[in-house]
Amino acid sequence: MPFDLASVLDPAHSALVTVELQVTSIGPLGAPHPDLMAAGEGPMLEHVATLARSARRAGVPVVHCLVARPSGVRQVRPNRLSNLGRDRPAAPVLPNEELLHPGVGAEPTDVVLRRPHGLTPMVNTDLDGLLRSMAVTTIVLTGVSVNLALLGATIAAADHSYQVVIPRDATGGIGADLVDMLYERIYPLLATVTTTEQVRAVWDAVPA
Secondary structure, three states: OOOOHHHHOOHHHEEEEEEOOEOOOOOOOOOOOHHHHHHHHOOHHHHHHHHHHHHHHHOOOEEEEEEOOOOOOOOOOOOHHHHHOOOOOOOOOOOHHHHEOHHHOOOOOOEEEEEOOOOOOOOOOOHHHHHHHOOOOEEEEEEEOOOOHHHHHHHHHHHOOOEEEEEHHHEEOOOHHHHHHHHHHHHHHHOEEEOHHHHHHHHHOOOO
């Protein structure tokens, strides 16, 4: 049977989720890697903003997942990745509206979830409970990074029995060859990899 993307992306049970599209990861306030900085300066953010506009028109909830350590909290770094940044100045503590990258084009109707630690947005947040309360069964994942947070979110979402759709051109990662490998060999096992235009075509066809 041919795969029916329109059925999977039915607005009645879909949500658009952005991952770590914040000024401290892809913006001027402490991007940890030049590839992520480049992603923030390329077309990725406009693709995300375009998807968000289509989602809102179709009645699809838009959820932004951010990570930020609370002010004054001394954190024992539990993994090697966290320790890579231990010598950098601490990122400023910003309110959600300043932490979220302006290129995302967030609206007051969007939901913003903030986690204090952890490597994926399914950890230490209300994301799963929120989506279930809205009868969401399909997550459209966007953001960074393809190598870690997005990959962890995809695995966790699959573990929680969600369908995952990933518009590749609305994501960014570190190392072009590695990103290509992940999209060729790993992500197709876990999710439906597609494009911004294909997702938009479904949501824009929904009657107003």
